[in-house]
Amino acid sequence: MAPSANSSGGSVPLLTTSIVGLKFYILVLILVAIVVTIILITVLCIRRNRTSKKSKMRRVKHSSGTIPLVSKEIVEVIKIEQVDGDESSRMKKQVECEIEESSSVSVESPSPSANIGWGRWYSLKELENATDGFAEGSVIGEGGYGIVYRGILQDGSIVAVKNLLNNKGQAEKEFKVEVEAIGKVRHKNLVGLVGYCAEGAKRMLVYEYVDNGNLEQWLHGDVGPVSPLTWDIRMKIAVGTAKGLAYLHEGLEPKVVHRDVKSSNILLDKKWHAKVSDFGLAKLLGSGKSYVTTRVMGTFGYVSPEYASTGMLNEGSDVYSFGILLMELVTGRSPIDYSRAPAEMNLVDWFKGMVASRRGEELVDPLIEIQPSPRSLKRALLVCLRCIDLDANKRPKMGQIVHMLEADDFPFRSELRTREKDPVPSQVDLFKKVPYPKRHVEPVNKASWR
Structure with missing residues (x-):
């Protein structure tokens, strides 16, 4: 019995030591986790402070105050590729920040x-x-x-x-x-x-140097309860942008397709004159060419559907992007906004639905203090819809858009057009709900947009 007693008695200290050791290691792990958490929080705070300092330094003074900053990030470029092999039926979308491989000629x-x-x-x-x-x-x-x-x-x-x-x-x-x-x-x-x-x-x-920031800042930045961009100023910006693009498309040889028309690329001076900038994605389209096939580049929300699916680029792609830009000017909303209700995330879908429901006046940016006249609003809405027509061949040229936005005698039709309805709701269905301009616009005097 004595040896047995001594054996069991000797095992007690060993068991106690094991338990104490286990508790010690657990305590060490908890302390390490706390230290790591504190370090991570400190690093995040430092980064936020640096970002805040940079943002403050980047504020540019303007005659009416400070140019608003835009905190949201926009996906710069979308690339759509066909995946080979067993996954050939799937389309792969990825953010692409490289410009297409240029020709062998280097500068x-x-x-x-x-x-x-x-x-x-x-x-x-x-x-x-x-x-x-x-x-x-x-x-x-x-x-x-x-x-x-x-x-x-x-x-x-x-x-x-x-x-x-x-x-x-x-x-x-x-x-x-x-x-x-x-x-x-x-x-x-x-x-x-x-x-x-x-x-x-x-x-x-x-x-x-253009001294008043860009359109994105004034549309989506913190401008207070009333936007300094009145309806007339917004239409002035739209006309100026359209004239710049019309010159690229119709006044140059070879013509230039911008390929990245968006609000952040429209610079403004103190008199709210628009200047199209950033031609880093532009493509030259020689005479006799109706399109050029290229890698899909642009900004998510602005890229035309046919260009995104086929890579075939022409002036119609810029016209579609301009239509989205004009929607931004009218509504004050971004092309894609995930902070909104699902039915309102995509600007195009929401815009079409509102027009089809005859609620066009509800599309106007609530930050605009003086509402536009019904005729002026209708003109802008119809230009938007024509620019984003799913049939690229039916979209107007930029020179025609200048004429439509500037002309006081903008042609409206009171009667409804009767066309066979598509199986899927399209832009044609929307036009049946609203009087709209004649498809054939009078020849444009190019001097008007030079």
Whole structure:
């Protein structure tokens, strides 16, 4: 019995030690978890503070106050590919931030004395001095393709310097696209390209400075209970944008398809004149070509359905995007807004449904203090619907859109058109609900949008 007693008695301390040891390790794990949590919270707080500081530095003064900031993120580009093999029936959507592989021709770094006929050459040192060494306080915009700085040149002129991000040769590609697309373009509703810088791997573009932010900031930023964008100002912006795009489509050879028309690419001056900017995704369409096949690029919510599904790009794609932009101006809503009720998330679907229900007056942005006249509102709604027609061939040209938005004698029809109804509700069904302009618009005098 004694050995047995000694054996059982000796096992008690071992068992106690094991339990105590187990509790000790659990305590250590809890302490480690607490420390890690505290570190993560601290890092998040620091990042928020840095973001807040940057945002404060990026506020630009305006005669009527401060240009509003837009906190929401917008998916920059959508790419749709057909997946091979067993998954050939599925479509893969992914965010794509690379510009399509350009042709084999590349832009070489020119010497300071080089003149390529569309702007002057700036040295890297000149642009560093103009932007205070590319200081954060000079940043006026950022995107997937680069950072834009406000700069003051030696002669006192104010410019916007776009430093292209050199991701996988992306800077070289966009540099070439911008030069080809707008190097020699001069139009009051297009942002002018002043010059460039190409030193080593650096690629920078120097634009005229537009001092009142962009349309996205004024539509979707915090502007208070009443928007400074009155109905008349919004229509003025729409007409200016349409004139700029009409010049690209109909006033140049080869014609230019912008491919990324959206509110953040419409810059505004203090008199609310619109200037179309950011031609980094633009495509040139030579004479005799009705379209060009290319990788699908653009901004989610603005890309036309036929371009997204086929990759066939032409002026109609810009017209569709302009229609979405005009809807934004009318409603004050983003093309896609996941914070709204499911039936209102997609602007196009909600817009069509409201027009079909004869509730067009409810589409007007509630921040507009003085409501538009019924005739002016109807004109804008019908232009929107014609621009987003699912049949790209039935969409008006940009020159016709300028005429429709500007003409006081905009043609309306009081009678309803009788057409055979499609199995699926389409834009035709919407037009049956509302008097709308004649399909054939009078020839446009191009001088009106130059």
